[in-house]
Amino acid sequence: MKPIPRRTIYRLSVYLRSLHRLQENHVATVSSDALAKAACVKPTQLRKDLGHLGPVGKRGLGYPVDVLVGKLTAFLGTNRFQPVIIVGMGNLGTALFSYKGFEKAGFEIIAAFDNDSGRARGKGLSVKIQPMEELAGVVKKRSVKMAILTVPGTAAQEVANQLVAAGITAILNFAPVILLTPESVIVNNVNLAIELENLAYFIQ
């Protein structure tokens, strides 16, 4: 089987989200046409994307929602439990820590780290903020692979190095810098300022 386009993977997540909403409304089957409209893509693209999972749809009828959800979660790897840690408990880190969207998607943030473990924002959170020294231990003990990085740009590379050394293989990076990491480590960058800048360009 040839590799699946990166863009497709993203869209599969989008479809899954729409499907969850259909499930809540007890919709049993959905056509590529309807689901495509909900996800703002063309029906042919949706079918092509879903085609990578093997044949799922019933011709003349549509896709059975439950089966499709099952196949998608299995494919995306959201079926097995994935513990996540968050490093950098400033405003953004703290907000993400309590972000409901993550648990809905099947993730649980099991620990929070910061240089300043007594940070004021720690008050009122469900877990204590731990000092950086304990990072490696927690990662090893709980076999954590994923980390959310919300430290200032100036510290990001150094902290990323620590994450890699501890055994983290996937980083969701909110610091506005390009991280240098080994090939084996996946980094997804979320650059908030660039998203705004991008909008600014298109409204000119």
Place this chain on the structure above:
Amino acid sequence: MKPIPRRTIYRLSVYLRSLHRLQENHVATVSSDALAKAACVKPTQLRKDLGHLGPVGKRGLGYPVDVLVGKLTAFLGTNRFQPVIIVGMGNLGTALFSYKGFEKAGFEIIAAFDNDSGRARGKGLSVKIQPMEELAGVVKKRSVKMAILTVPGTAAQEVANQLVAAGITAILNFAPVILLTPESVIVNNVNLAIELENLAYFIQ
């Protein structure tokens, strides 16, 4: 002149960020090779991208940093002042409100709105949270075009409608839903759960 690829626009923002760092270090000129390495792209791609701005580099020498920064900010539209509002002052909205990265990129968040204008989190912020009723007035008075949307998914579409009605033409959407808007309105989606899901796939 033919339209510039969307991906290129994104990368131009990345280059600009790297260039700012060079400016701070008083570097006068930079080669496509060096800048490309800093931005994690191939040198040829960098040159192709910058080529859209017209000839800027000196052959045999490199790009003059100051000139390039000037051209890029002008091109991206960050040279003129762009006021931004933020709607939805939950955890995430509040964090973004005080996010330093936006002002560094040349944006200022001039107002914050929420259903519950007396929201506890409003305490300690530099501006008061305003009720939704005042949104249209502020947008018109200050000619705001850009909005950051950080309300729950269930409210997102309705609030987006209000934004559009008020005259907003660009929305940075953090709600995990696809917004339906007129063609004239640009929406950039930042879907945090999908970014994590995406990482989860690649570490399998």
Place this chain on the structure above:
DNA sequence: CTGTGTGAAGGCTTTCACAGCC
């Protein structure tokens, strides 16, 4: 000789057209 600018080639992604199944 160094390093930019750019048409051409290559690779990846989307769209089309239609065959195949319910």
Place this chain on the structure above:
DNA sequence: GGCTGTGAAAGCCTTCACACAG
């Protein structure tokens, strides 16, 4: 008849190769 699955075509973006300027 309705709707999925998929090879082929089109479009977009990246990479290459090299001309050209300092």
